[in-house]
Amino acid sequence: MIQTASMVLRTGTKLLTAAIGEGAPRDARILMAHTLGVEMDRLTLELSRTVTPTQVAQFEHMIHRRAAHTPISHITGKRAFWKHEFRVTPDVLDPRPETETLIELAMQGAAPETILDLGTGSGCILACLLAEYPDANGTGTDISADALTVAAQNLEKVGASDRASLVQSDWFDGVSGRFDLIVSNPPYITEAEMARLSPDVREHEPHLALTPGGDGLSAYRTLAANLGAHLAPNGRAFFEIGKDQGPDVQRIFADQGFESVSIHTDLNGHQRIVAVNFP
Structure with missing residues (x-):
């Protein structure tokens, strides 16, 4: 039976809607665009195409994976973030749009010569910053060694491999020197909140990148205790936080002697970034 992309998409959308509900039509369109090898903004123009049995099988397999709550980025292997498209695997946190707030804030100050990204994961934050600052070097x-493999691929995608060093390290362990800009999206979800996460996140993303357990603040205690030894004079640091953690994280850094600590919101109005200036 000859089938068009539109026919196959319609069937897949119905199946996916029954499984995950809201968001299914958009997810199905993303998967069809991936199957056809076209950009999303061209998909409508391609829906009259005849699809091969191989393409039908590929699309149906992806629909069933998504119906089982596998994240779209893990199915397609990529995620758009900032101005780039990055490789994503189950070994790294799926980049979220709200994390772009960190990039925006980091770009409001003087151009850094040295950048440190702690817990780099996919490397998307470091890659974006190095792409924006072509004269900077980054670490x-x-x-996770597997995460660093993904980060290396993403740094290469933006042409920044020659200006970046990747170190397998637990936070500041193995890091020497001072940096003009220090950034991190650390694990901050509390142990209690983990049970309430969607299956897409809880069952498919690395728990080490999601939660430190307990109150979710242990990473900030480590960052605050070591930041002063690694932030250059007039340097700046930006750390992503959970939407209700601003005052607690602000207090953690203040207790370490940092006087200039501010909280910034994302586009949804949620507390998202704590900014720290050199004391």
Whole structure:
């Protein structure tokens, strides 16, 4: 039976809607665009195309994976973030749009010469910053060797491999020197909140990148205790936080002697970034 992309998409959308509800039509369109090898903004123009049995099988397999709550980025292997498209695997946190707030804030100050990204994961934050600052050099750390492999691929995608060093390290362990700009999106979800996460996140993303357990603040205690030894004079630091953690994280840094600590919101009005200036 000859089938068009539109026919196959319609069937897949119905199946996916029954499984996950809201968001299914958009997810199905993303998967069809991926199947056809076209950009999303061209998909409508391609829906009259005849699809091969191989393409039908590929699309149906992806629909069933998404119906089982596998994240779209893990199915397609990519995620758009800032001005780029990055490789994503189950070994790294899926980049979220709200994390772009960190990039925006980091770009409001003087151009840094040195950048440190702690817990770099996919490397998307470091890659974006190095792409924006072509004269800067960067270091990314992560405790996961598999994550660093993904980060290396993403740094290469933006042409920044020659200006970046990746270190397998637990936060500041193995890091020497001072940096003009220090950034991190650390694990901050509390142990209690983990049970309430969607299956897409809870069952498919690395728990080490999501939660430190307990009150979710242990990473900030480590960052605050070591930041002064690694932030250059007039340097700046930006750390992503959970939407209700601003005052607690602000207090943690203040207790370490940092006087200039501010909280910034994302586009949804949620507390998202704590900014720290050199004491």
